[in-house]
Amino acid sequence: MKKAIKWILWIILGIGLILIPKIFGIYYTNFFVSLAIMAVFSQSINIELGYTRILNFGHAMFFGMGGYGAAQALALIPGMPILGAVLCGMLGGGLLALVLSPLVVRVSGMACAMLHVAFNALFFMLAMKLRPLTGGEDGISGFPIPPFNIPGIISIDMTNPLNFYYFAVAVLGISMWLMWYFTKTPFGQIMIGIRDNPKRVNYLGFKVPESRALVYIVGGSFAGVSGSMYALFQNLFSSDATSGLNSFQPVLMTMVGGIGTFIGPIIGSAFFSVVEELARRYTERVELVMGLTLIIVILFAPMGFMGLYRDLKARWGKAPSLPKI
Amino acid sequence: MDPTTAMYVSQGIHGLAYGMILFLVASGVSLIIGMMHIFNLAHAGFFMLSAYFTYQFVAWTGNFWLALLLAPIATGFCGMLMERFLLRPLRGSGVIGDLILTVGVALCIDALVKVIWGTANKPLSKPPLLQGMVHFAGLDYPYYRLFVIGLAVVVLLIMALLLYKTRIGKIVRAAVSDNDMVNALGINIPLLFTFVFGVGIWLAGVAGAAIAPILSVFPGLALQMGMDAFIVVAVAGFGSLRGAFMVSILFGLMNSYGVQFISQLAPLSMFIFMAIVMIFFPHGFFGESEEE
Amino acid sequence: MNILETKGLFHDYSGLEVLFDVNLQIEEGERHAIIGPNGAGKTTLFNTITGTCCPSRGKVFFKGKEITGYPPYKLTRLGMGRSFQLTSTFDRLVTFQNVRLAVLSKRGIRFNLFKKVDKMTDVNLETLEIIKRINLDQEILVPASLLSYGKHRSLEISMALATNPDLILLDEPTAGMSRDETHTAVEMIKRLTAGKTVVVIEHDMDVVFSLADRITVLHYGKILATGAPDEIRNNQAVKDAYLGESENGGITTRHSA
Ligand SMILES: Nc1ncnc2c1ncn2[C@@H]1O[C@H](COP(=O)(O)OP(=O)(O)OP(=O)(O)O)[C@@H](O)[C@H]1O
Ligand SMILES: [Mg+2]
Numbered sequence: 001m002k003k004a005i006k007w008i009l010w011i012i013l014g015i016g017l018i019l020i021p022k023i024f025g026i027y028y029t030n031f032f033v034s035l036a037i038m039a040v041f042s043q044s045i046n047i048e049l050g051y052t053r054i055l056n057f058g059h060a061m062f063f064g065m066g067g068y069g070a071a072q073a074l075a076l077i078p079g080m081p082i083l084g085a086v087l088c089g090m091l092g093g094g095l096l097a098l099v100l101s102p103l104v105v106r107v108s109g110m111a112c113a114m115l116h117v118a119f120n121a122l123f124f125m126l127a128m129k130l131r132p133l134t135g136g137e138d139g140i141s142g143f144p145i146p147p148f149n150i151p152g153i154i155s156i157d158m159t160n161p162l163n164f165y166y167f168a169v170a171v172l173g174i175s176m177w178l179m180w181y182f183t184k185t186p187f188g189q190i191m192i193g194i195r196d197n198p199k200r201v202n203y204l205g206f207k208v209p210e211s212r213a214l215v216y217i218v219g220g221s222f223a224g225v226s227g228s229m230y231a232l233f234q235n236l237f238s239s240d241a242t243s244g245l246n247s248f249q250p251v252l253m254t255m256v257g258g259i260g261t262f263i264g265p266i267i268g269s270a271f272f273s274v275v276e277e278l279a280r281r282y283t284e285r286v287e288l289v290m291g292l293t294l295i296i297v298i299l300f301a302p303m304g305f306m307g308l309y310r311d312l313k314a315r316w317g318k319a320p321s322l323p324k325i
Numbered sequence: 326m327d328p329t330t331a332m333y334v335s336q337g338i339h340g341l342a343y344g345m346i347l348f349l350v351a352s353g354v355s356l357i358i359g360m361m362h363i364f365n366l367a368h369a370g371f372f373m374l375s376a377y378f379t380y381q382f383v384a385w386t387g388n389f390w391l392a393l394l395l396a397p398i399a400t401g402f403c404g405m406l407m408e409r410f411l412l413r414p415l416r417g418s419g420v421i422g423d424l425i426l427t428v429g430v431a432l433c434i435d436a437l438v439k440v441i442w443g444t445a446n447k448p449l450s451k452p453p454l455l456q457g458m459v460h461f462a463g464l465d466y467p468y469y470r471l472f473v474i475g476l477a478v479v480v481l482l483i484m485a486l487l488l489y490k491t492r493i494g495k496i497v498r499a500a501v502s503d504n505d506m507v508n509a510l511g512i513n514i515p516l517l518f519t520f521v522f523g524v525g526i527w528l529a530g531v532a533g534a535a536i537a538p539i540l541s542v543f544p545g546l547a548l549q550m551g552m553d554a555f556i557v558v559a560v561a562g563f564g565s566l567r568g569a570f571m572v573s574i575l576f577g578l579m580n581s582y583g584v585q586f587i588s589q590l591a592p593l594s595m596f597i598f599m600a601i602v603m604i605f606f607p608h609g610f611f612g613e614s615e616e617e
Numbered sequence: 618m619n620i621l622e623t624k625g626l627f628h629d630y631s632g633l634e635v636l637f638d639v640n641l642q643i644e645e646g647e648r649h650a651i652i653g654p655n656g657a658g659k660t661t662l663f664n665t666i667t668g669t670c671c672p673s674r675g676k677v678f679f680k681g682k683e684i685t686g687y688p689p690y691k692l693t694r695l696g697m698g699r700s701f702q703l704t705s706t707f708d709r710l711v712t713f714q715n716v717r718l719a720v721l722s723k724r725g726i727r728f729n730l731f732k733k734v735d736k737m738t739d740v741n742l743e744t745l746e747i748i749k750r751i752n753l754d755q756e757i758l759v760p761a762s763l764l765s766y767g768k769h770r771s772l773e774i775s776m777a778l779a780t781n782p783d784l785i786l787l788d789e790p791t792a793g794m795s796r797d798e799t800h801t802a803v804e805m806i807k808r809l810t811a812g813k814t815v816v817v818i819e820h821d822m823d824v825v826f827s828l829a830d831r832i833t834v835l836h837y838g839k840i841l842a843t844g845a846p847d848e849i850r851n852n853q854a855v856k857d858a859y860l861g862e863s864e865n866g867g868i869t870t871r872h873s874a
Contacts, residue, residue: 049421055420103604107608109420110358110364110420110563111603111608111609113364113420114555114559114603115600115603115604117555117559118556118559118596118599118600118603119600121552121596121599122596122597122600125596181733182730184733184734184735185729185730185731185732185733185734186721186726186727186729186732186734186737186740187727187728187729187730188734189710189714189717189718189721189734190718190721190727192707192709192710192714193707193710193718195709196707196708196709196710197705197706197707197708199669199689199705200705200706200707200776201718202688202689202690203667203689203690203693203699203777204690204693204718204719204722204776204780205690205693205694205722205723205780206690206722206727207690207727208690211728214728248428251421251424251425252425252428255421255422255425256425259421285436285439285440287432287433287435287436287439288432288433288436288437288440290429290432291428291429291430291431291432291433291435291436292429292433293429294425294426294428294429294432295411295426295429295430295433298415298422298425298426298429299411299414299415299426302415302418302419302422303418303422
């Protein structure tokens with residue numbers, strides 16, 4: 001019975017996603033694509049920050065590797081398929097995480113956060129200065145967006161926003177699903193264990209630094225995917241997207257939605273995007289609105305919307321309330 | 326004296342003055358981290374706010390000295406309000422919550438400053454008493470920078486006296502090294518926190534007021550100073566005032582001599598330096614590793 | 618054969634000397650108690666053996682192999698289990714998930730990314746079984762941080778046992794428990810560790826004498842005596858040390874004090 005309801009919900013969601021462009025028109029379809037990119041980006045930081053407590057406050061580096069990876073792959077390699085570009089982005093993010101992991105997985109807490117802010121600042125500087133590689137502030141733009149090809153069967157034009165929407169929903173949806181699965185494996189339990197009590201995990205016979213490294217690489221890879229999708233979506237990737245500010249954005253979204261819960265970053269991204277859109281449309285002061293929203297949300301729901309939901313449920317005696325992270 | 330030496334000396338004075346300003350900001354950050362375990366990302370925002378207050382007070386009264394006195398106090402008061410009404414309710418909800426809140430406040434300060442004063446540069450002239458140069462041993466020193474150094478030293482001495490000679494200073498030092506113990510001694514910790522936070526912000530306020538006539542006041546001030554203060558605290562280690570002092574001076578000098586010789590790389594060199602330091606000393610030069 | 622042996626173990630915490638030349642021999646299959654006043658260095662001894670920290674001098678042998686300075690995860694894989702004086706569980710996870718992590722470790726399931734843990738039937742069944750054996754089946758879905766003190770301690774102990782170690786080091790398993798809880802816990806320990814080697818730090822003399830085959834007395838970081846319970850009871854040096862301290866208002870044992 002429960003399973004049937006679940007399936008029905010999935011089908012409704014699927015139909016809803018297919019119908020979005022028809023119902024909302026192309027402007028909001030694009031809005032939805034950027035929201036979904038942010039949601040995957042936020043989820044990838046949630047896996048590190050919320051599930052494993054790797055205080056990575058330099059996630060824009062991996063986003064950047066993804067964006068530059070995909071953009072350069074398309075700009076330099078003729079005949080690069082679109083999925084290949086996404087894969088390049090994923091590899092870029094994962095590779096950077098692999099390189100950094102020996103350093104960062106051994107430090108924890110505030111020092112780890114600081115180290116990431118430092119690396120992020122360095123990365124941002126490099127992105128601005130290494131013009132031949134990154135295009136600096138102007139970024140890499142105008143690279144070809146190849147059609148989606150299944151040889152011999154179909155070739156779909158990806159410069160058409162509607163087609164790109166379906167492509168994005170598929171890629172980002174699969175990424176989301178993979179990350180969800182990741183948290184459900186035995187390793188997902190180890191991650192949460194590391195968050196709550198790394199000493200005990202060590203004493204249970206698991207290698208903590210190696211496990212943290214794996215999470216870090218997975219997080220970096222999916223940040224790479226979101227970065228590459230962003231580059232494809234905008235047909236532009238500039239150093240702006242790698243700034244420290246862009247590292248905080250997904251963290252804020254995750255926090256607001258509910259850190260350490262899978263649904264949290266998704267809700268958070270949606271909430272943020274909508275508030276930002278409204279602020280942009282009806283006020284001149286986006287920053288002020290965002291700042292105030294953050295303060296209010298954190299004051300009333302320190303553990304985000306999901307935390308609030310849990311607390312309310314606990315108040316009505318349905319579930320025990322949990323200690324805060 | 327030959328012109329090269331003159332240049333070195335004048336760059337040194339510049340560096341020293343900037344280092345001192347940097348230290349005023351960084352010491353507040355460090356104090357707050359050591360005491361309350363909050364990394365205040367809005368700190369540089371308050372620094373900027375104080376610079377704007379100074380500009381405003383001067384515009385109203387025409388008296389720089391009055392502004393120099395009042396602007397930091399007003400800023401410190403804003404800081405105390407933030408602690409009392411925003412941070413305190415959030416106490417105990419973890420590092421990330423504090424971080425988000427301070428980001429929120431930083432964004433708000435940034436936006437408010439733009440709403441009230443606009444985005445244009447607000448120039449502020451040095452007080453007549455401090456314009457011009459001192460001549461000494463065949464060299465010229467800009468009065469105002471010497472004054473900034475002197476001011477910082479005075480503030481430092483006051484802080485040192487406060488920390489080492491008064492009861493409240495003892496409590497604060499004890500709390501930095503061991504929060505729980507002070508708690509157990511029956512001291513009103515929340516009040517102490519509000520006070521320390523206010524003092525930390527006041528220090529940033531002094532820096533902001535002092536720097537206003539050197540740099541003109543503009544909305545990017547917070548970001549610039551925030552980054553530098555961040556580097557200082559990260560390199561020095563949390564809660565280490567001594568470390569923050571040495572690193573601030575080092576950075577001030579590095580900055581001014583760096584601009585001279587490797588102008589292209591000067592901003593980058595700071596980050597590279599920080600990254601290298603943090604690789605080998607994840608807790609900073611003078612910091613102790615915190616157990617989670 | 619000695620399953621665990623330390624040779625000339627020294628340790629200091631940045632200058633504060635805590636262990637002096639500790640030579641400990643634990644025979645395979647025995648139940649060995651370590652007693653001593655607060656601050657004697659008992660926990661520190663466990664820490665140096667199990668890899669929380671490296672001894673400043675000396676060697677540790679486990680199953681005949683030198684393991685000095687091995688990290689905890691390696692020792693666990695070699696068959697050593699440890700519980701902590703201060704309960705150390707996964708607070709936001711429920712009892713079931715806590716124990717399941719230990720079971721996963723025992724079965725060597727670590728970097729498995731292709732199966733959902735909820736679908737691993739035998740892992741989950743084994744977890745259930747362990748939980749039944751420690752009488753926590755009522756609390757199976759309660760987060761560890763919300764367990765009552767006694768149950769929380771049981772969970773702590775069971776996590777040390779669930780990896781199925783050959784040598785089990787228990788640091789004050791009954792600390793802070795009521796009389797009844799202590800009794801239940803001792804019975805549980807006896808039941809679950811049958812046939813295994815156990816080293817237990819304990820303050821409660823009743824527990825010590827009911828549990829231990831041999832006793833080691835640690836005093837200011839030195840081994841004062843090792844022997845069967847009766848020997849220790851009648852050992853003059855031990856009497857002097859304990860009596861000397863209690864005259865100064867010092868420590869005897871936590872429960873009998
Ligand atoms: N991490 C540490 N850093 C510094 N000193 C420590 C540390 N851990 C323990 N000590 C000191 O080492 C000494 C021995 O401590 P230990 O915890 O080993 O004693 P114990 O015998 O287990 O005592 P108890 O019966 O109270 O558990 C004590 O004086 C203690 O203060
Ligand atoms: Mg102990």
